[in-house]
Amino acid sequence: MPREYQYPFELRHLVYFREVARQLHYRKAAETLAVAQPALSRSVAQLEQALGVDLLNRTRRKVELTPAGRAFLERIEPLLRGLAAVPADIQALAGGQAGQVRVAFSGLAMATVLPGILREFNRRYPGIRVELNESPTSTQLELLKNGEIACGFFHPDATAPAGLSTKVLLHEKNGVLLPAGHRLAAAKKLRLRDLADTPFVMFPRAHNPGFYDRVLAAFAQAGVTPRIADEVWPRANAIGLVRAGLGATFMAPSEAQQLPAEVVFRPVAGPTPESRLVLGWRKDVAPDPALGAFLAVAGATTA
Amino acid sequence: MPREYQYPFELRHLVYFREVARQLHYRKAAETLAVAQPALSRSVAQLEQALGVDLLNRTRRKVELTPAGRAFLERIEPLLRGLAAVPADIQALAGGQAGQVRVAFSGLAMATVLPGILREFNRRYPGIRVELNESPTSTQLELLKNGEIACGFFHPDATAPAGLSTKVLLHEKNGVLLPAGHRLAAAKKLRLRDLADTPFVMFPRAHNPGFYDRVLAAFAQAGVTPRIADEVWPRANAIGLVRAGLGATFMAPSEAQQLPAEVVFRPVAGPTPESRLVLGWRKDVAPDPALGAFLAVAGATTA
């Protein structure tokens, strides 16, 4: 069913009428609008006929608003103002000067590269709001697929996710984080087989199966059966548990820059899992300038 | 200084874009809009060029919104909806089906004709809001002159106010309202000279000098000097004072239809002031349909 065109006027009519209503003088209004006076007369008359309502009471000598005209003016003015602001806003958004980026991250990202990226991004694009939420890798891939986040810092699985561009940010052999009171805390370097009796704090396997399985593989290679103390998430909680002396946890060296006093980080020789952190984003969607800006900063900051 | 035309688009562009953005399909959108498909293509392309921003990402096979396009759509949709509602509202207002009337009144009006008028008006024009405030005559004339009220129920002075149309609603010789315990409360009819020792409750002279002076004239004609007990306003308070036994007050018979138990109304023979109530409105201003409707009802109800 062809929908009837809903508006008996065009913006031009409204703008013209508004100017006449403000100045209550056709010639002056015409000059302001850089248009000839007859055009104004006709345009306003047209608007009135289209509405079926007299908006202006004009004698040959003076012009005044009718009550309906006043009401009409009051109704359209905020709408015209709103409309006038749209182009600049959109252009700013398209130019990457405004807007928002939704970003998901893993705990490792927040402990390493992310703070620096955010600081630099905020410096260069103060108009763009960054919406952050910590999510496990599996969730991030889902969110990316649905377009609910623009990009994510996650841990890639063996199977490269289809339709995503990624950039590797970290790729490090893990050490272990031990309670300061652990019997091996003084050792310079450890081997996994030394830790056979130490409970390990992990995370639910579904959150990042790749890393989880690499942990198990490393233990198997070292010839020991790991003791899994607990599976917690998000990441900060794991460190908390280590700190409380409940066990150890694997940790990338980059993550170990700033640690609380009650824990110590030790490199591991021999078999040990690797942490991989990548920044991933959909490559098929229309390029969001805000995302582009974020990716540029993230690439430059971590390069 | 000729102001630059502020809008790089017309309503047509926005409506066309909105439909394409909704359906993500040029041909279907064209059909909905009852326009040919090429017109749509050009119109949207024009809009994009005018904004300098790509709103739609179109392959030959499918159409999708860019982030800027989505933002643009979200910005213009409420504005378009608002604009669509304007014509009907204005037409209702011009047809007297909506709007508001600001009405001032004296206490006498509220005690006599006004309630009936308001009831009938609300029945016939439920869309029109009536804004009421009680004001003395002098204030009402000022408000009328400034256009702050559309009409007023007031007490005309000898000097007919210029520029106003009026319609007489009441013109009655006053009786007096006495406390039930007054020594003359049992009398069928009174004369002013019987009330020489009775204090009278009045109102500030400035509020209605005509009536005030008619009161003094009537007393003078009756050969007595009135005792003015108090000058109160608004009117309801005067009745309260009488009820409390502090004195008497003049009252039009119409006003005496419904009285509290503790007071009695008595007609006065011989000299007595007259109450006049008129409905007045400016005759020079652009006719407000809502006012017209109110005047019609007020005229019919009290005729």
Add this chain to the structure above:
DNA sequence: GATATTGATACTCCCGAGGCATCACAGAGC
């Protein structure tokens, strides 16, 4: 690879917005 679908382009037409000249009317000034 043939076909169908879909948005873009070429060309044309014609409506209507806008400019110019002028009119009609109301006040102001003499």
Add this chain to the structure above:
DNA sequence: GCTCTGTGATGCCTCGGGAGTATCAATATC
């Protein structure tokens, strides 16, 4: 009272551009 000036409306013409028809170009589907 007459004229002059200022104002909004009207007549006429031009021309830009919006819209229609026909067609092209590209891509997904079979």
